[in-house]
Amino acid sequence: MLLVKRALRHLAALLLAAAVATVPAAAAHASDAPSRGWNDYTCKPSAAHPRPVVLVHGTFGNSVDNWLSLAPYLEDRGYCVYSFDYGQLPGVPVFHGLGPIDKSAEQLSAFVDKVLAATGAAKADLVGHSQGGMMPRYYLKFLGGAAKVNALVGIAPDNHGTTLDGLAALLPYFPGASDLLDAVTPGLADQVVGSAFLTELNAGGDTVPGVHYTVIATRYDEVVTPWRSQYLSGPGVHNVLLQDLCPADLSEHLAIGLYDRIAYHEVANALDPAHATPTTCASVFS
DSSP, X not given: OHHHHHHHHHHHHHHHHHHHHHSOTTOOOGGGOOSSSTTOTTOOOOSSSOSOEEEEOOTTOOTTGGGTTHHHHHHHTTOOEEEEOOSOOTTOOSOOOOSOHHHHHHHHHHHHHHHHHHHOOSOEEEEEETHHHHTHHHHHHHSSGGGTEXXXXXXXXXXXXXXXXXXXXXXXXXXXXXXXXXXXXXXHHTTBTTOHHHHHHHXXXXXXXXXXXXXXXXXXXXXXXXXXXXXXXXXXXXXXXXXXXXXTOOOOHHHHHHTOHHHHHHHHHHHOGGGOOOOOGGGGGO
């Protein structure tokens, strides 16, 4: 048990260090969440895009930093876009998604209700990165979310957990990373392959009827390993590998969610499949 806890601490440190290394220093904090543009509660969905989009950040993410690129991308295309913070731990600012995932799903449930009430929409679409692409499945399966959600788009989601293989080898690239966290967090333990949470989540099948699922993965994912474990099985599922769309795309776990416009184009296709266009390397300019 001690070895498992030590490995989880190293995993937490690695993810935190990676997040710090990739998020721009000037990025706003969650307390500065925009009230115009995205998170505009006066926004009314159009006939072209009748459902609001709720963005669900990943582990160590927050409602702003995770979405500085994707939120404006979707807003520019006419969507009402919203984001929120979940999985906060006492005394840990900015870095969220660390609490028990079943409790985080309850926070998602409350936020979706808030968005639907504000917009008058019957259903929402969810787009999540990493844990944010997996955690909503608990909401859909156990908390009544399937009646309120049309589509779930997971960007590098850890749908079947992640192994610890190879992650410790990355620690030398982040000096001092193993000292950044002092304790194992429930949100990390829940994401390890074979955890009680994942066993419950995936028992009886990956999906629930009536929801459209899209998984966008990258073969260079160094956090959710093996990367094929991100894929879902069941009706209404579309699994796609980023490199099948653009072989030159080298995005790894963080890049695919933070700024990869090729992945974003595929997100837009999943949100509006009736008007989908082919996603290629040229989609970076779209």
